[in-house]
Amino acid sequence: MRHTSKLFLLSSAALVMALFFAGAPNAATPEAKPAEENVTFEPAKVGSFAGAFLAARTADVDHDYDTAIPLYRKALEFDPSNLEIRERLMIALLLDGQFEEGLAEAEALKEDDAVERITTIVRGLDAIRDGRFADAKEMVAYKGPNDLDRLTQTLIGAWADVGAGKGKRALETVSKMKGPDWFKVFTDYHMGAMAIQMGDTSAARKHLTAAITNEEAVATAPDTFMRAVMALARLEAAAGNKQKALDAISVGDGMISNYAPLKALRESIEAGEKPEQQITSAAEGASAVLFSVGAALNRQGAEDMVSLYLQVSHALDPDSADTLILLGGIAEKLEQPERAISYYQQVPEDSPMRRISELQLGLALAGTDKVNDAREHLKALIESDPSDLRSYLAYGSVLSDAKDYEAMAANYDKAVEAIGPVADPGDWTIFFQRGIAYERLKKWEQAEPNFRKALELNPEQPQVLNYLGYSWVDMNRNLDEGLDMIRRAVELRPDDGYVVDSLGWAYYRLGRFEEAVAELERAVQLRAGDATINDHLGDAYWRVGRKLEAVYQWNRALISEGEDVNREHIKEKIAEGLPPLDPTATTADKSPSAPAAPAPAPAPADKKS
Known part of the structure; x- marks a missing residue:
């Protein structure tokens, strides 16, 4: 299947999700309903504990905190001593950004072992914010076995020491902390930031240099890595070492290209300015601990935990642009575009990340069905800086979703003009999306050179290998080369159901039906519930004589997600099956081609893959 996915920020496995919803009252937890089916409950009219709790949990699972919070409070009116409901209320308040209200609940639950991790961090950070550094240090002292908790709470405690004027003790505490190798980027960055607060330039330089020369740092925690680069x-x-400052920036550029804040910092330093450090207080340092951990954990399925860290971090450092943008990205993943827009709008006007927030805001507008507003917003951003290629990618994504391929092609034509005669390796995405636009317009002679250019810039890019190889096989051209490209894409992304589907469908188009079945069965396992993949597997089953299984897969396709399948044709196949093969047809023409899903442009992330 010709498919690309939008780029999202790096994240990691969900490590402590049970922390959030430990134990439930004696009632079954309902499954989440689709947003459009949710029922709005009026807490004042709910007449029982069970009704309030079940309605609150349904809203909570849907991340509808405006509904969940008053319903949890209503449930507490029926059962004021119910700890589990109070725990859920506290977490919902924190996830909704209501730090003060969540703090009040954390104080009430400070003796509750079930949520000790959360109450400890929330209360400890509040103490740092209030200048009660000795209290904070005592609160966050950690002696347990969990590596993540030990890292987080030890760093927060060290920042409390910095706030109390005990910086040497802070550095000693962090340097003696034992843990896995992935600790190092976090400890080096925070020790460097602490040393800056202490005025110890030599120690700060040593620790920050260690952070940015750590080979694993970018993979482990790219956001913390970039913070270390900019701090150095x-x-x-500030020390008057302009060239050394630019050398540090070059290290960051070499690892993560087109990172807007780094570009802005370079311009500032080249102009002779001495930009202020991002962390200027113990409270901002403690906030940065939660940002560091939350950003590194930001992965599909861990949204609640990451949001908790980021919301508490935001409470201590409300002007942190990267925290706001990450919160906006999580809201978008949870299909809450209005909430995402509110975060993007809070990014300070003078922040070097303001333009990123404006780009993401444009994409979020499209998610609220304000497509015309999104188009006008993004076109204005292009006009304000035609050299910013992220603007074309954002606008192209909106045009792709709207299936306005003429405008999409024209947009990427302008982007290629902005690139000029010499393209950078990171520009592959522009040519790839331009190729998709022309392929959708059935202008293959204009599409193919763009796919080839994308591969010239990034020879091992699996999306391009998959798309071009699939297209060739589908058109009965360059069959061997096309199949090799798809195989290579599968090698690079063996767990990507869309790419594996491409290989299976290529075998099908070549009449190699047994091989098609093997790959398509794997694709269905990797990407369950995709209508196109189910449809493809049904066709392959039919051709190898597994007709009952074919009908089952076609029926699955009818009830699965996917806009780009011909449902009427699937119904015809269920009723009549596939026609006999034409023995006179060329190999790749033995079966009709299934429609391919259009490929949305990657979101304008700061990191190009």
């Missing part, structure tokens, strides 16, 4: 660059600029 600012440190050197």
Whole structure:
């Protein structure tokens, strides 16, 4: 299947999700309903504990905190001593960004072992915010076995020491902390930031240099890595070492290209300015601990935990642009575009990340069905800076979703003009999306050179290998080369159901039906519930004589997600099966081609893959 997915920020496995919803009252937890089917409950009219609790949990699972919070409070009116309901209320308040209200509940639950991790961090950070550093240090002291908790709470405690004027003790505490190798980027960055607060330039330089030369740092925690790069660059600029500052920035550029804040910092330093450090207080340092951990954990399925860390971090440092943008991204993944827009709008006007927030805001507008507003917003951003390629990618994504391929092609034509005669490796995405636009317009002679250019810039890019290889096989052209490209894409992304589907469908188009079945069965396992893949597997089953299974897969396709399948044709296949093969047809023409899903442009992330 020709498919690309939008880029999202790096994240990691969900480690402590049970922390959030430990134990339920004696009632079954309902499954989440689709948003459009949710019932709005009026808490004042709910007449029982069970009704209030079940309605609250349904809203909570849907991340509808405006509904869940008053319903949890209503449930507490019926059962004021119910700890589990109070725990859920506290977490919902924190996830909704209501830190003060969540803090009040954390104080009430401070003796509750079930939520000790949360109450400890919330209360400890509040103490740092209030300047009660000794209290904070005592609160967050950790002696348990969990690596993540030990890292988080030890760093917060060290920042409490910095706030109390005990910086040497803070550095000693962090340097003696034992843990796995992935600790190092976090400890090096925070020790460097602490040393800056202490005025110890030599120690700060040592620790920050260690952070940005750590080979695993970008993979482990790219956001913390970039914070370390910028902290070192600012440190050197403040010391009058302009070239060393620019050298630090070059290290960051070499690892993560087109990172907007780094570009803005370079311009500032080249102009002779000495930008202020991002962390200027113990409270901001403690906030940065939760940002560091939350950003590194930001992965599909871990949204609640990441949001909790980021919301508490935001409470201590409300102007942190990267925290706001991450919160906006999570809201978008949870299909809450209005909430995402509110975060993007809070990014300070003078922040170097303001343009990123404006780009994401444009995409979020499209998610609220304000497509025309989104188009006008993004076109204005292109006009304000035609050299910013992320603007074309954002606008192209909206046009792709709207299936306006003429405008999409024209947009990427302008982007290629902005690139000029010499393209950078990171520009592959522009040519790839331009190729998709022309392929959708059935202008293959204009599409193919763009796919080839994308591969010239990034020879091992699996999306491009998959798309071009699939297209060739589908058109009965360059069959061997096309199949090799798809196989290579599968090698690079063996767990991507869309790419594996492409290989299975290529075998099908070549009449190699047994091989098609093997790959398509794997694709269905990797990407359950995709209508196109189920449809493809049904066709392959039919051709190898497994007709009952074919009908089952076609029926699955009818009830599965996917806009780009011909449901009427599937119904015809269920009723009549597939026609006999034409023995006179060329190999790749033995079966009709299934429609391919259009490929949305990647979102304008700061990191190009």
